[in-house]
Amino acid sequence: MAPSSAKLRYIIGAVSTLKRESHFVEILAYLAKRASKLQPNNMALATVEPFQIPREEPDVFIPPPNIITTPCDPWPRPYHLEDGLRKVYPYHFTYNTYCKQRWRGREILDIFATEFRDRPQEYYKDAIECGKVVINGQKVSSIHEVVKNGDVISHTLHRHEPPVTAQPIGIVHEDNDMIVINKPAGVPVHPAGRYNYNSVVEIMRAERGHGWNPLPCNRLDRLTSGVMFVGKHAKAAEKLSDQIMARTVKKEYIARVIGDFPEGNVICDQPVMQVSPKLGLNRARASGKDAKTIFKRLAYYPPAAVTNGAEPKGQDQRSEKERQRDSKMEWKGKEGYSIVRCLPLTGRTHQIRVHLQFLGHPISNDPIYCNQRVFGPSLAAGDALSDNDEDIISRLSKMGKSEAAEAMAYHDEMMEEYNKRKAEKMTGELCAVCDTPLYSDPGPQELGIYLHAKRYACQDGNWDYETPLPVWALPPPGMSGPATTTTETDPMALVDELGELELDKAKPKSNGTGDSLEQSKPLWVMPG
Numbered sequence: 001m002a003p004s005s006a007k008l009r010y011i012i013g014a015v016s017t018l019k020r021e022s023h024f025v026e027i028l029a030y031l032a033k034r035a036s037k038l039q040p041n042n043m044a045l046a047t048v049e050p051f052q053i054p055r056e057e058p059d060v061f062i063p064p065p066n067i068i069t070t071p072c073d074p075w076p077r078p079y080h081l082e083d084g085l086r087k088v089y090p091y092h093f094t095y096n097t098y099c100k101q102r103w104r105g106r107e108i109l110d111i112f113a114t115e116f117r118d119r120p121q122e123y124y125k126d127a128i129e130c131g132k133v134v135i136n137g138q139k140v141s142s143i144h145e146v147v148k149n150g151d152v153i154s155h156t157l158h159r160h161e162p163p164v165t166a167q168p169i170g171i172v173h174e175d176n177d178m179i180v181i182n183k184p185a186g187v188p189v190h191p192a193g194r195y196n197y198n199s200v201v202e203i204m205r206a207e208r209g210h211g212w213n214p215l216p217c218n219r220l221d222r223l224t225s226g227v228m229f230v231g232k233h234a235k236a237a238e239k240l241s242d243q244i245m246a247r248t249v250k251k252e253y254i255a256r257v258i259g260d261f262p263e264g265n266v267i268c269d270q271p272v273m274q275v276s277p278k279l280g281l282n283r284a285r286a287s288g289k290d291a292k293t294i295f296k297r298l299a300y301y302p303p304a305a306v307t308n309g310a311e312p313k314g315q316d317q318r319s320e321k322e323r324q325r326d327s328k329m330e331w332k333g334k335e336g337y338s339i340v341r342c343l344p345l346t347g348r349t350h351q352i353r354v355h356l357q358f359l360g361h362p363i364s365n366d367p368i369y370c371n372q373r374v375f376g377p378s379l380a381a382g383d384a385l386s387d388n389d390e391d392i393i394s395r396l397s398k399m400g401k402s403e404a405a406e407a408m409a410y411h412d413e414m415m416e417e418y419n420k421r422k423a424e425k426m427t428g429e430l431c432a433v434c435d436t437p438l439y440s441d442p443g444p445q446e447l448g449i450y451l452h453a454k455r456y457a458c459q460d461g462n463w464d465y466e467t468p469l470p471v472w473a474l475p476p477p478g479m480s481g482p483a484t485t486t487t488e489t490d491p492m493a494l495v496d497e498l499g500e501l502e503l504d505k506a507k508p509k510s511n512g513t514g515d516s517l518e519q520s521k522p523l524w525v526m527p528g
Contacts, residue, residue, distance in 0.1 A: 077197045077206045085163035085441060088197050090431065093159040099151040108133065108153070109143040118194070119436065132156050158434035164198045165447050169207075172465050177236035178229060179204075179214075180465045185225035185448020189216050204230065217241045218456075221350070223367075226253070226453025227465055248459045253342040253352055254298070254473050254485075256450035257361040258370065259334025266295040268355040270384055272348040276393045281368065282350040283392075284358040284384045293355045294343040298473075298489050299481040302336040337364055339473045339481075341454075341489055352451065358382060366449050368396065454485070 078089040103111050112124035112133070124133070131139040133155045135147065147153065170182030181200070188195045191202060204214045215231035217240040231237025243249050273288030275281045338361065342352045353369045356362050360381035362370035370379060374395045380386075429438045450472050457464040468484070475481035482489075 075210050077202065079197070079206070081166045083441070084166050086166045086198060086203075087163045088161040090158055090160050090433065092156060093196070094154055094156040096152060096154050099147050099149055099153065101149075103147050104149050106147055107143065108135065108140055108145045108147055111147060111153075123435070127155065127157070158431065158436065159196065160194075160431065160436055160438070161196055161198050162194050162439065163441055164195075169200065169203060170467070172227065172467060177232055178217075178240065179232065181228050181230060182467045183220055183225055183228045183453075185223060185452075186442075186446070188222040189219050189228070195222075200228070200230075218244050220453055221451075223449040224253075224451045224453060225448055225470060227456045227467060228453070229456070243458070247345075247347075250455075250457045250459060251344060251453065252455040252457075253344070254452045254454045254469060255340045255342055255352065255356060256364050256472055257338050257340055257356055258364050259338065259361050260300050260302075260336060261295070261297045261338035261340050261361050263297050266359065268293050268295070268359055270355060270358050272351055272354050274349060275389050276396075279393060279396050280350070281393065281396060282348070282354050283380070283389070284354055286384055289348055290346060291348045291351050291355070292345040293352055294345065295356075295359075296341045296343075296489050298339040298341050298485065299475070300336060300338045301476055301479055301481065304476070304478070334361070341485065353449075358384065363450050366451075367446065371396075 074091060078091055080087050080089065103115075108128055109121070109125055112128075113121040116124070125143055127133045128140060128143050128145075133153065134140065135145065135151050135153055137152075137154065164187045165184050167184040169184065169187075171179065172182055173180040181204075183189070183200060187198065187200055187203070189200045191197075191199045196202065197206075201214050201216065205212055208214075215234065215237035217229040217231055217237050220226060220228055229240050231240065269290075269292045270284040271286060271288035272282050272291040273285035275283050340356075340361070342356075344351050348354075350369070353363055353366055357366075357369040357375075357380055360379075362379055364370065368374065372379060374392055425440060426437050427440050430436065431438060450470075452467070452470045452473070454469070455464070455466040457466075474483055
């Protein structure tokens with residue numbers, strides 16, 4: 001006997017009242033199962049077993065691993081100015097980090113010894129044993145403690161920050177949404193590595209109040225000076241950051257390079273590849289990422305002894321040792337220096353510095369790309385195919401530890417030895433509090449390089465911000481030259497003429513035999 005319509009209406013009504021219950025689906029499935037077993041001749045005698053709604057155990061709160069907090073957040077910041085430098089008194093600080101995937105199953109000392117090379121292994125061994133390094137807020141039993149997924153590693157130490165220039169952060173423009181600054185060379189934008197309070201973000205916070213949160217919209221390398229945008233609130237920062245990422249902002253830099261840079265428009269489209277993220281090393285490589293920069297010379301200044309085409313007066317005063325040294329340095333034949341306007345059409349790391357090195361005119365005081373001890377006598381001019389990256393990395397890693405990290409190119413000869421003595425390196429002394437090896441103060445050439453972000457302009461013409469030429473780009477004493485940029489040397493005009501703010505997506509060049517060229521040439525023509 002089939003269920004009557006009255007029973008069906010009852011079931012449907014009961015189901016409707018249960019729709020608001022959290023276990024509606026389970027109840028409906030249970031009723032359907034029971035109904036499938038009912039036969040027409042015993043429907044009236046069927047019994048229903050008591051229905052038990054499954055109970056779920058309540059969620060149990062699992063507290064996160066314990067972390068160590070820095071004993072204090074000093075305010076005002078522990079700055080002091082000395083000898084033209086902004087210094088930070090040493091202070092205690094705690095680093096906290098979750099276990100990375102590559103650390104899982106490894107011993108704690110092994111992680112510190114291989115991942116953090118700022119200090120010797122003996123220091124980390126002692127820090128673990130005396131409780132300066134802990135896991136989940138607890139002192140570890142031994143240096144062989146194995147780190148697991150989810151662990152929080154805390155390291156409290158006596159922090160020594162390197163000095164930076166005492167030059168103030170210049171204000172180019174300020175409104176309710178944005179501050180346009182002129183960043184001094186040698187100051188990192190964000191706290192990173194050895195730098196914390198000596199960063200643009202923290203210096204501006206110290207000037208405007210502890211609760212003020214600056215939001216940088218573009219990033220300049222620590223050694224680079226020039227135009228930067230700092231948002232006062234998230235919406236303004238996001239809007240400008242999107243413009244920069246979308247390549248709708250034109251950027252112009254000024255560089256001082258060794259030798260007589262060719263006149264006219266010089267376009268370098270050599271791809272750039274990151275060779276060592278740890279050392280910040282990039283090189284021109286055919287297998288790298290697309291990159292393009294337009295260059296245009298603003299001025300050339302010959303050596304002081306050579307003026308108006310005249311020969312140097314007097315005899316060569318160099319010693320025999322100095323003459324032998326200079327004969328092995330190809331860049332020594334590139335006399336004088338040039339001021340060059342640079343317009344990057346892409347935004348690869350160190351793009352301008354790498355392209356100038358490839359063209360044979362590296363930035364005069366670049367401690368990486370104009371360093372003969374790292375790249376050899378040619379300074380890697382025109383080199384996009386060599387396989388000596390490991391040797392380059394090894395030599396570069398020694399810079400600033402056992403020897404001065406100086407640029408081995410154009411120098412004022414009278415200042416060379418002084419700068420070398422002043423260059424930052426380990427002094428051999430230890431901190432009386434924590435036994436940290438101490439560094440000497442950086443020399444003038446280490447506070448920055450001759451690369452300046454001079455101008456940022458919106459492609460649609462809505463805004464345009466520009467700084468004056470830096471001091472090192474002005475004519476030297478006794479010589480005449482441009483004190484400002486000129487329309488005739490504006491590389492942005494070339495971009496407008498070519499109508500290209502994006503990379504040329506053309507296919508690889510052919511040598512006429514059907515084979516692709518291994519190494520592309522810079523698109524330039526030497527004068528004459």
